[in-house]
Amino acid sequence: MNNESTIDFEDLENLAGETELSPPELFAANLIEWSLERHASDLFVSDVDGCVVVSVRRLGRIEPVRKLARAYGHRLQGHLRVLASADAGESIRPVEGRGNITTPDGSKAHMRLSSIPTLYGQDVAIRLFDPVRGARPLDALGMDDCDVKSIHHLLGQQSGLILVTGPVASGKSSTLYAMIKQLNDGTRKVHTIEDPIEHALSGVMQSQTNVRIGLGFAELLTAVLRHSPDVIMIGEVRDRQTAETAIRAGASGQLVLATVHSKSAAEAVDMMLQYESDHKFLSSSLIGVINQRLVRRLCPACRTNDESTASDAIEVPDRIRGRMHGADPTLYRSVGCDLCHEGGYDSLVNLPEIMLVNSAIGEAIAHRASAIELESAAAQAGMLRLAEVAHSYVLRGITSIDEINRVINDSDLASMQRRESTA
Ligand SMILES: [Zn+2]
Structure with a gap:
């Protein structure tokens, strides 16, 4: 019997459509353990034409894991839904659920499941939260010490608005959680407004939006402000009212952390102003922007x-010499x-890419400077642009040029790749 994880999950070809011998309960437990071991963030069990495909998202990319016979795959989907306390029978409507799992090797994880009906059946998506890796401290996220120091400097302020920005899946919530963890030292009242709550943080007042009853970020934020918070984390600013309230709170005594969608630190300012927020108000509230990629x-x-x-x-x-820490530049x-x-x-x-708002940048925001002007003011004040930090990562062998060019669109770095390939 399959008491240990003896299933070869990567042997895709030989197992196409095979009827499994192990019960789906055991298969699910082994599959989740296998995924956690490989630090997969998501697990998918999806109906396709004629069979059910299991795949994971690992290091940001989708990897196929296994094909299952339809009947067996459906039993697996049903069991996963039971694990997440979701309706196991309903497959014609989207369902959601969450639950805690203990894998055969004894490790624990939290899962959030969502299932939607598709052409051939359903797509079951599971986000896996590894509690150990989940809420990591700031110095465990892989940033340079000087960047961690810059964030510490921001978190040391009594009040002000800190924006975290970047595209989807750029690790914004890990950074936010790490910052909240640091601030949650028992001396402050910390509130979060999230959609959804990803990790439970002991001692933090976490609230989740609920669109169905009209409880969005703006409504919750207004309510939270009556609870005398010292720190407020806002999952995402995506409307005018939330933007205005967050800016006002930052300018009037609270430390506010929030995410917005933008491509650069300077553009995050534009993004906030698009919500018709007041320039002068924003310049007196904003203390820093962290734009990031994974x-x-x-x-x-x-x-x-x-x-x-x-x-x-x-x-x-x-400009990046200081980041080399004396290392010889080497391409790997x-x-x-x-x-x-x-x-x-x-x-x-x-x-x-961390923009610390000094008086010159504050002035520039108050005078409606464009994103380009803001970026050059910040660069002059010592901010390394995303591409510059990326360049230093490549020269120190933290990552490859291929990887950087996949994540960042920068002509200088792209030409480095061409030189390398023709060398
Ligand atoms: Zn290796």
């Missing part, structure tokens, strides 16, 4: 020095080994 870290065990480019032939731009590429499950990359690291 990049895959090269596995340190197997990455290989790209010998076609000698160290002394690599130019280090003056991915290889793959047992430790990184042959992928060549072993984890996701945070790549931040």
Whole structure:
């Protein structure tokens, strides 16, 4: 019997449509354990034409895991829904659920399940929350020490608005949770407004929006402000009322952390102003913007020095010299080994661009400077742009040029890749 995780989840070809021998309950437990071991963030069990496909999202990418016979796949879907306390029978309507699971090796995780009807049946998506990795402290997110220090500086302020920005799946909520963890030291009243709550934080007042009853970010924020908060975290600013209330709270004594969608730190300011917020109000409230991406870290065990480019032939731009910490600039590429499950990359690291609002930048915001003007003012004040931080990651072998070019659109870095490939 299959008491241990003896299932070869990666043997896709041989197992196409096979009827499994192990009961779906055991298969599900092993599958979740396997996914957690590989730090997968999501698990999918999806009906496709003729069978059910199991896949995971790992290091930001989808990887197929296994094909199952339809009947068996449906039993697995049903069991996963039971684990998440969702209606196991309903497949013609979207359902949601959440639950805690203990895997065969004894590790615990939290799961959030969503199922939607599709052409061939249903798509069951499970977000896996590893409690150990979930709410990591700021210095465990893979940022440089000086960036962690900049964030500490922001969190040391009594009041003000801190924006965290970046595209979907850029690790914004991990950064927010890490910041809240740091602030939650028992001396402050901390509130969060989330959609949905991803991790329970002991001692923090966490509230979740509920669209069905008209309880959005703006309504909850207004209510939370009556509870005398010192710190408020707002999952996302996506309407004028939330933007205005957040700015006002930041300007009147609270420390407010919030996410917005934008491509750069400077554009986050534009984004807030698009909600017709007052320029002067924003300039007196905003203390910093963290714009970020997640990049895959090269596995340190197997990455290989790209010998076609000698160290002394690599130019280090003056602006990032301080980030090299004396290391020789070296280009590495991915290889793959047992430790990184042959992928060549072993984890996701945070790549931040941090704009600290000084008086000059505050002035510029109050005078309606454009995003381009703001960015150059910030760069002059010492901010490293996203592409510059990325460049320093490449020259230190934290990641590869290929990976950076996948995540960031920058012509200088793209030309570096061309030089490398023609070398
Ligand atoms: Zn490796």
